[in-house]
């Protein structure tokens with residue numbers, strides 16, 4: 266690949282964008298209502314908007330695909346951190362899945378720091394003839410973006426400017442959704458402040474957006490606040506993927522996307538790659554497909570697992586008890602497959618996805634060095650063996666901070 270220097274917002278780097286973090290993640294599911302019973306009711310993710318794909322499904326298939334409604338969910342101010350889309354409907358209208366019928370991941374979405382980075386990144390992908398599926402700006406969500414698959418077909422999205430939801434819990438009303446784009450816009454673009462002013466002047470009712478409904482009573486004391494569950498999801502990721510072509514994936518995620526290698530490990534004879542976007546040990550891990558057969562997983566998917574961080578070790582203990590009491594299936598995968606992540610467990614969702622619940626992730630600083638193994642926390646894979654409290658480590662409270670109140 267051509268090594269060219271780009272000045273991005275005044276700083277020279279090897280590509281015209283810099284990924285700052287994993288912004289959101291999505292899966293395609295068989296039964297969105299069953300998934301909501303898990304992700305909304307049990308894990309506490311909040312619906313920020315719904316989307317009906319029925320008009321996009323070819324008429325001949327409309328009676329065959331089942332549910333057509335998808336859900337954007339959040340836990341913080343980002344409009345969505347996790348999306349649930351109806352698999353059969355999405356596969357019926359999105360031609361990308363013709364080539365990847367087994368794909369169950371919907372999107373792996375990376376935040377960059379400016380609209381210019383998205384647009385220039387789009388041009389750079391085009392120049393190098395790297396496949397782009399679509400681009401522009403979608404609502405719900407308001408983010409500017411383009412979508413590009415990795416060599417195994419996993420759809421990556423680069424975005425800037427996702428809608429922020431504040432104290433009133435309201436997403437933008439549908440009447441404001443007309444500012445979407447099907448292609449990159451001309452720059453510079455007007456600010457969102459000006460867009461909102463225009464909407465107000467046009468008489469839009471800003472309070473007509475979606476606001477979540479809580480199904481459970483708020484009976485759990487979480488750090489002094491009453492919540493409906495004894496924990497709060499405060500971050501999405503990491504995502505762990507299987508690929509057939511390890512080297513092709515490594516090249517795509519490092520040279521094209523610019524993720525940095527935290528470490529490569531060998532597990533059961535297979536080399537596994539851990540990549541970071543910021544200071545957390547890894548936002549994404551790549552595993553050879555051969556390992557899938559060795560792990561005896563509940564779902565034959567190229568998504569090995571995806572994570573949700575909860576707010577504290579206490580919340581992690583309480584989340585485990587809560588999910589166990591709710592009859593959820595909790596499994597253990599080898600700890601070696603999650604270097605840098607402290608105590609964690611996996612709960613199985615209705616489709617069979619492994620959802621990794623944890624609270625602590627090793628943070629990597631300016632010199633790019635991971636901890637030496639003897640500095641890493643030792644713990645049992647079984648939550649039944651975990652102590653009631655643990656000593657702090659140097660980076661236990663470091664990394665991305667959850668903003669705002671827990672509810």
Ligand SMILES: [Fe+2]
Nearest residue numbers: 289372374422
């Ligand atoms: Fe997205």
